[in-house]
Amino acid sequence: MSKKDNIVIIGAGLCGSLLALRLAQRGYKVSVYESRPDLRTTDISAGRSINLALSDRGFKALRLAGVEEKAREICIPMYGRLIHDKEGNTFASNYSGRENEYINSISRGDLNGILLTEAEKHENVTIHFNTKCTSVDIENTIAHFKSYTTEEDFSVDADVVFGTDGAGSVLRKSYYLEKKFLFSYSQNYLTHGYKELEIPADKVGNHQISKDHLHIWPRGQYMLIALPNLDGSFTVTLFLSYDEGEYNFNNLTSEEKITSFFENEFPDALALIPNIKDEFFNNPTGALGTVKCSPWMYQNKTMLMGDAAHAIVPFYGQGMNASFEDVTVFDAILDAHEGDWEKIFLVYQNARKEDTDAIADLAIDNYYEMRDHVANPLFKQKRKIEMDLESNFPTKYFSKYSMVTFNEEIPYARAMKKGRAQDKALLNLIADKEVTTSLDMTKEELKLVLRKVQEETNEILEEDKVAGLK
Ligand code: FAD
Structure with a gap:
C-alpha cells in the first residue's frame, strides 16, 4: 500500500474537512464529496446550530492540523454561565476556578470554511460540492453519488471510504442494509426539539447582553440558551417539548401564544428578540438524539467517524469537540500502524468506543442539569x-x-x-x-x-x- 491510496470521504462538515486536511498533510490522495453547496460561496445555513462551543479537545485536534490560531481568531471566550431567572435577575456561575479555563463561541460556517480552505491548499485533496452519496458498496469500496449540478449518477472506486456524513449517515445505513456483519445500532430521540432565534446587535453593533457568558434561562420543562456572535448578535436556542406540558412546539401556533409564552417565561429575552413571531414560524424545529452503533468499521475498507458514528445531544457542548478528537486519536493510531488499514480501524474503534459512549451519556445528564439543576x-x-x-x-x-x-x-x-x-x-x-x-x-x-x-x-x-x- 502506498500513500497514494485513493481515499474517499463522504461529508465535508466539521469532522470530514478536518480529516481530509490531516490525511492530506500525511500525503494521502483524498476525494471529499459533500451534498451541500460550498458554504464559503453560497449563503446557506451551515447546518444545525449557527454557533457552537469549542473547547480544549477541539483545539487539540485543530493544533495537530496547524489551524488552531486561525480558529482562535474567530472565537469569543465564554467564562461561565449567566443564569436568568423569570424576574430578569441574573447570576453568574463560572465554568472553572482556574482563570485560563473557558469555552469559546465560534461560528460553525466560518470554522468549517477555514478547514475547507486549508484542506484545499493541498493538491492531493479534491472537494466535490453538491454531490450526494446515495449508497456504498462496502464489499467493493464503491461509493455511489448523485450530482446536483449535472443531475448525473456516478460511482467512485476507492481503496478506503470514510463516512463523516453526520447523524443520518449513508455509510452507516449501508452497513445494516448490506448485512455483511452483525451491526448493532440505536437511535434515541429526546422528547424535546430545538429552534434557533436571534438577539440582534444594538444600533452601534455591540452585544446587548454580556458576551463573556453562555446565557441560560432554565425553566425545568424548557430552556433557552444564547451564545454570542462576532457581529454583536446572539444565537438563541429554545429547547422545548414537541407535545408535552402547557407550552410545546405543537401548541404554540399563533403569535399570541408565542408572545404569552415568552412574556411568562423569558420576559427579559423577549425584550431583545424583535422578530420573535417571524423567526418562530420561519425557522425549522430540529430534532435531538443520540446514535450509538458498533462496529464502525468494515474490514480494511470503511470507517465511520464523527456524528455518523456517535451523534450526541448538544448539552455538554461536546459533539464537535468529540468529532475533532476522533481525528486526533485516529492520527496517533495511524502513526503506529500505517500501512495496515484493518489494524488501524480495529485499534481505533477499540480505543475510542468507550469514550464516545461516555460523552453521549454525560450529554444526556447535562440536559437535566442545564434545564433544571443549575438554578x-x-x-x-x-x-x-x-x-x-x-x-x-x-x-x-x-x-x-x-x-x-x-x-x-x-x-x-x-x-x-x-x-x-x-x-x-x-x-x-x-x-x-x-x-x-x-x-x-x-x-x-x-x-x-x-x-x-x-x-x-x-x-x-x-x-x-x-x-x-x-
Ligand atoms: P456534520 O456537522 O453533521 O457534517 C456532516 C456533513 O456531511 C454535512 O456537511 C452534510 O451536508 C454532509 N452529508 C450528509 N449526508 C451526506 C451525503 N449523503 N452525501 C454527502 N454529504 C453528506 N458540538 C459542540 O462541540 N459544541 C456545541 O456547542 C454544539 N452545539 C450544538 C447545538 C445543536 C443544536 C446541535 C444540533 C449540535 C451541536 N453540536 C455541538 C454538535 C455538532 O454540531 C456535531 O457534533 C458536529 O457537527 C459533528 O460533525 P460531523 O462532521 O460529524 O457532522
Whole structure:
C-alpha cells in the first residue's frame, strides 16, 4: 500500500474537512464529496446550530492540523454561565476556578470554511460540492453519488471510504442494509426539539447582553440558551417539548401564544428578540438524539467517524469537540500502524468506543442539569465549593465539567467515572453536613474538604469496581 491510496470521504462538515486536511498533510490522495453547496460561496445555513462551543479537545485536534490560531481568531471566550431567572435577575456561575479555563463561541460556517480552505491548499485533496452519496458498496469500496449540478449518477472506486456524513449517515445505513456483519445500532430521540432565534446587535453593533457568558434561562420543562456572535448578535436556542406540558412546539401556533409564552417565561429575552413571531414560524424545529452503533468499521475498507458514528445531544457542548478528537486519536493510531488499514480501524474503534459512549451519556445528564439543576440551591452550593477547590488547589481538584471540557488528556470515560464519583461524594458531604457550606471557607477548611472529597471519591470508585461497574 502506498500513500497514494485513493481515499474517499463522504461529508465535508466539521469532522470530514478536518480529516481530509490531516490525511492530506500525511500525503494521502483524498476525494471529499459533500451534498451541500460550498458554504464559503453560497449563503446557506451551515447546518444545525449557527454557533457552537469549542473547547480544549477541539483545539487539540485543530493544533495537530496547524489551524488552531486561525480558529482562535474567530472565537469569543465564554467564562461561565449567566443564569436568568423569570424576574430578569441574573447570576453568574463560572465554568472553572482556574482563570485560563473557558469555552469559546465560534461560528460553525466560518470554522468549517477555514478547514475547507486549508484542506484545499493541498493538491492531493479534491472537494466535490453538491454531490450526494446515495449508497456504498462496502464489499467493493464503491461509493455511489448523485450530482446536483449535472443531475448525473456516478460511482467512485476507492481503496478506503470514510463516512463523516453526520447523524443520518449513508455509510452507516449501508452497513445494516448490506448485512455483511452483525451491526448493532440505536437511535434515541429526546422528547424535546430545538429552534434557533436571534438577539440582534444594538444600533452601534455591540452585544446587548454580556458576551463573556453562555446565557441560560432554565425553566425545568424548557430552556433557552444564547451564545454570542462576532457581529454583536446572539444565537438563541429554545429547547422545548414537541407535545408535552402547557407550552410545546405543537401548541404554540399563533403569535399570541408565542408572545404569552415568552412574556411568562423569558420576559427579559423577549425584550431583545424583535422578530420573535417571524423567526418562530420561519425557522425549522430540529430534532435531538443520540446514535450509538458498533462496529464502525468494515474490514480494511470503511470507517465511520464523527456524528455518523456517535451523534450526541448538544448539552455538554461536546459533539464537535468529540468529532475533532476522533481525528486526533485516529492520527496517533495511524502513526503506529500505517500501512495496515484493518489494524488501524480495529485499534481505533477499540480505543475510542468507550469514550464516545461516555460523552453521549454525560450529554444526556447535562440536559437535566442545564434545564433544571443549575438554578437549584444545592447545585449552586456544590458548584461554589468546586470553584473554591479549583481556585485554591488548581493542580489537585478538577470538577467533572473541567475534566470533560478542559482536560483533553483525560479520556471521556475516565472523566465520567471519576466525575460522577466526585459529584456523589460532594453531595453526600453536603447532605451529611460534613462540609461547612458557609460562603467563604478558609484555605485550611477547604483543604479538609478536599481531603474528604478525595477519600469519599476513592471509596465510591472502589465500590463501583467491586460492583462490576467499570
Ligand atoms: P456534520 O456537522 O453533521 O457534517 C456532516 C456533513 O456531511 C454535512 O456537511 C452534510 O451536508 C454532509 N452529508 C450528509 N449526508 C451526506 C451525503 N449523503 N452525501 C454527502 N454529504 C453528506 N458540538 C459542540 O462541540 N459544541 C456545541 O456547542 C454544539 N452545539 C450544538 C447545538 C445543536 C443544536 C446541535 C444540533 C449540535 C451541536 N453540536 C455541538 C454538535 C455538532 O454540531 C456535531 O457534533 C458536529 O457537527 C459533528 O460533525 P460531523 O462532521 O460529524 O457532522
